[in-house]
Amino acid sequence: MGGRRRWSKREFMYRTDEPARTVYKITKGIVAESRTLDDGRRQIIGIRTVGDLCGYPEHRGRYLFCAEALTEVEACAFDGEKFVAFIGRDIDLACALAEDVSDRLRRATRNLTVIGQLKSTERVAHFLVEIHELYVSRHICTHPLTLHLTRQEIADYLGLTLETVSRSFSRLRDMRLIALVGGDAVAILDEDRLSHIAKV
Amino acid sequence: MGGRRRWSKREFMYRTDEPARTVYKITKGIVAESRTLDDGRRQIIGIRTVGDLCGYPEHRGRYLFCAEALTEVEACAFDGEKFVAFIGRDIDLACALAEDVSDRLRRATRNLTVIGQLKSTERVAHFLVEIHELYVSRHICTHPLTLHLTRQEIADYLGLTLETVSRSFSRLRDMRLIALVGGDAVAILDEDRLSHIAKV
DNA sequence: CGCCAAATTGATGTACATCAATTGGGGTGG
DNA sequence: CCACCCCAATTGATGTACATCAATTTGGCG
Numbered sequence: 001m002g003g004r005r006r007w008s009k010r011e012f013m014y015r016t017d018e019p020a021r022t023v024y025k026i027t028k029g030i031v032a033e034s035r036t037l038d039d040g041r042r043q044i045i046g047i048r049t050v051g052d053l054c055g056y057p058e059h060r061g062r063y064l065f066c067a068e069a070l071t072e073v074e075a076c077a078f079d080g081e082k083f084v085a086f087i088g089r090d091i092d093l094a095c096a097l098a099e100d101v102s103d104r105l106r107r108a109t110r111n112l113t114v115i116g117q118l119k120s121t122e123r124v125a126h127f128l129v130e131i132h133e134l135y136v137s138r139h140i141c142t143h144p145l146t147l148h149l150t151r152q153e154i155a156d157y158l159g160l161t162l163e164t165v166s167r168s169f170s171r172l173r174d175m176r177l178i179a180l181v182g183g184d185a186v187a188i189l190d191e192d193r194l195s196h197i198a199k200v
Numbered sequence: 201m202g203g204r205r206r207w208s209k210r211e212f213m214y215r216t217d218e219p220a221r222t223v224y225k226i227t228k229g230i231v232a233e234s235r236t237l238d239d240g241r242r243q244i245i246g247i248r249t250v251g252d253l254c255g256y257p258e259h260r261g262r263y264l265f266c267a268e269a270l271t272e273v274e275a276c277a278f279d280g281e282k283f284v285a286f287i288g289r290d291i292d293l294a295c296a297l298a299e300d301v302s303d304r305l306r307r308a309t310r311n312l313t314v315i316g317q318l319k320s321t322e323r324v325a326h327f328l329v330e331i332h333e334l335y336v337s338r339h340i341c342t343h344p345l346t347l348h349l350t351r352q353e354i355a356d357y358l359g360l361t362l363e364t365v366s367r368s369f370s371r372l373r374d375m376r377l378i379a380l381v382g383g384d385a386v387a388i389l390d391e392d393r394l395s396h397i398a399k400v
Numbered sequence: 401c402g403c404c405a406a407a408t409t410g411a412t413g414t415a416c417a418t419c420a421a422t423t424g425g426g427g428t429g430g
Numbered sequence: 431c432c433a434c435c436c437c438a439a440t441t442g443a444t445g446t447a448c449a450t451c452a453a454t455t456t457g458g459c460g
Contacts, residue, residue, distance in 0.1 A: 035313050037399055043313040057302035064306065087295065094294035095287065101301045102257035106264065108308040113235050113243040115316045116359030120416065151439065159316030161417055166440055183425060183438065199237050320448070351407065361449055366408055383406065383457060 002078040013054065013067040013075075020058035023083045026050050029073030030140075030148050033065040034156065044157040046104065047131065047149075050138050053100055056083070070148045113200050115159045123158040124168035126198035128178065132188060144179070144187035172197075202278040213254065213267040213275075220258035223283045226250050229273030230340075230348050233265040234356065244357040246304065247331065247349075250338050253300055255280070270348045313400050315359045323358045324368035326398035328378065328386060344379070344387035372397075 002025070007013055013024065016035060031048040045065060048054055054067055054075065087094050114126050128145070135141035147154070151162040151169075158165065169186075172178045177194045179187040188194060202225070207213055213224065216235060226248060233254070234244040245265060248254050254267055254275065287294050314326050328345070335341035347354070351362040351369075358365065369386075372378045377394045379387040388394060 035309070035400075037313070037317060039399075041317040043316045045309040045312050057306060059306060064309070087298070088291065091288065091291045091294055094291055094298060098287070098294060098298040098301055101298055101305055105301055105305045105308060106257060106259060108305060108312060109235070109245040109264070112245050112308060112312055112315065113237070115312065116243045117237060117241040162439080163418080163441085164416055166438095167416095170440075180439095199239075200235075362407080363409085363450080364448055366406095367448095370408075380407095 002076040005075055005077050007069040007073045009069060009071055011069050011073075013069060013073070014063050015066045016064065017062045020055055020061055020063045021080050023056045023078045023080050024054040024067075024075040025078070026052050026054060026073065026075045028075075029069060029071040031073055032068050032070055032149070032153060032157075034068065035065055042156045043159070044153060046107065047134065047157070049134065049140060053097075055080070057101065070153070110200055118199060120158075120160055120164045121168040121171050122197055122199055123160065124154070124165060125172060125177070125194050126200060127154060127158055128172075128186060128188065129191070129195050129198045132191075142185070144181045144185040146185045148184065202276040205275055205277045207269040207273045209269060209271055211269050211273075213269060213273070214263050215266045216264065217262045220255055220261055220263045221280050223256045223278045223280050224254040224267075224275040225278070226252050226254060226273065226275045228275075229269060229271040231273055232268050232270055232349070232353060232357075234268065235265055242356045243359070244353060246307065247334065247357070249334065249340060253297075256283070257301070270353070310400055318399060320358075320360055320364045321368040321371050322397055322399055323360065324354070324365060325372060325377075325394050326400060327354060327358060328372075328388065329391070329395050329398045332388060332391075342385070344381045344385040346385045348384065 004027075005024070007029075013031065014020075014022075026048060027050060029049070031052075031054060032044050033046045033048060033054070034042050034044040036042045047070075048067075055063060058064060058080070087097055114123055118126065131147060132141065132145055135145065149157070151165045154160075155162045155165045160168075169178070169180060172194070173180055175193075177188070177190045177197070179189060181187055204227075205224070207229075213231065214220075214222075227250060229249070231248040231252075231254060232244050233246045233248060234242050236242045247270075248267075255263060258264060258280070287297055314323055318326060331347060332341065332345055335345065349357070351365045354360075355362045355365045360368075369378070369380060372394070373380055375393075377388070377390045377397070379389060381387055
C-alpha cells in the first residue's frame, strides 16, 4: 500500500503545522517527536522506533509535532486520507490502531508523572530504564546501550537542561549504577537499583 | 447495555492496580484521574467530564489510575470484557474509541509540554484556559468559572505545590487577567492575554 | 455567630538553571 | 599515523524560581 522512504541522521521527517498528508510506519531507526514553543523551548514528547506509527494522530489536517531522525531512518509512507479510509473498513486494523494509540497514551501519562513529580536524577534513571526496555522490545538493543540522543535532547525529553542531565549521569556513575562508554553509550550495571530510583 | 452508577464528591470510583472490571462513561460531574507514587507524590494525569470514558485503557487487567469524583458524578458502567468484545464487532465504535483515545493522547502530550517547559504562572494560566475550554465544550461552564479543584489538586495536576499555585493566582489577579470569586471560582477578565501567557 | 478547612501571604532553603571554563572523543587532513 | 580541530560532554561558580516551613486570613457551613 505505501512507498518506502529514507532519512539520514538529524534530518526532519516533517514539522509541526505542516499539512499532514502522510502517515509513516517506521521500519528502521529511531525518531524523536517534539513540540517547540515560539520562544524556542522544546519538549520531546516521544521516542519512536521500528513498528511505531508516526504522524498520527494529527490535528485539523496538520502535524502536531516535529519528527527528527536520530539515526538513519526508513519508513513505509501511507497517504493520510487513504489510511483513515482503510481503517474505517477493516475492524482488525481499527482495533490495532486503538491499541497502538492506547499504548502511546500509557507512555505519555507515565512521562507526565516523571516530569511532574521526579527529581532530576530520578528522571534520568527513568529515561535509561525506559529507553532500554524500548530497545529490547524492538530488538535493537546493544551492549552497552547506545542512546542515540545528545544530552540536549535528553534534557528536552525530561524537562531539564543539558548540564543537569550530565550531572545526573555523573551521579549515577558515581553510585556505580551505570558506566559511561564513549559519548553516546551507557552500560547499565545495576538495573534493579536503577529501576528503584526511577520510581514509576 | 450498561447500568447507571453514582458517586458523591471526593469519593473514589476506582484505584490504581484494582482489577479493571468496569469501563465507565461519565454522564454527569467531573473526575480526576491520578497516579500516586509510593512516597505519596501524586500526579493528576487528566480531568474527565461528561462524555469521557474512564477506566480505559487499562494495563494487564488492572486500572492504571485512581479516579476521584471532584463533584457528584454519574456514569454508565460497562463490563470491561463485554466492552472490548463489543468494540471488536462494531467498526464505528472501534473508530470512535480510537478517536477518543487519540484526543486524550493529544491532551496528554500538550500537558507534557506545559509541565516540562512552562513557568509556574504560565502553567496556571494554561490550566485556566484548558479548563474553561473543556467546560465550554461539554456545556457545563458557569460564570464565573467554577474550578471544582482545590489548590492542592491543581498543584498535583501541574507539577507544582499548592503555595506556588496560590501565588500564581494572585499574580494573575494583580495583572487584572482574572478575578478570584470565593474559594472555588475564577472570572476570566482577559482571555486573549491569558491564552498568550499560556503559550501552548 | 463561630468553627474548621482551605487559601493566602511571608520568610527561608534548595534543586535546578544559567553562565563560564575545561576536558574529551571522533573525524579530517597533513 | 599523529596532530589538530570541532563539537559535545563535563565540571565549576553563581543566580533564581520554586519548595518548604510557618503564620494569618478567608469563606463556606452548621
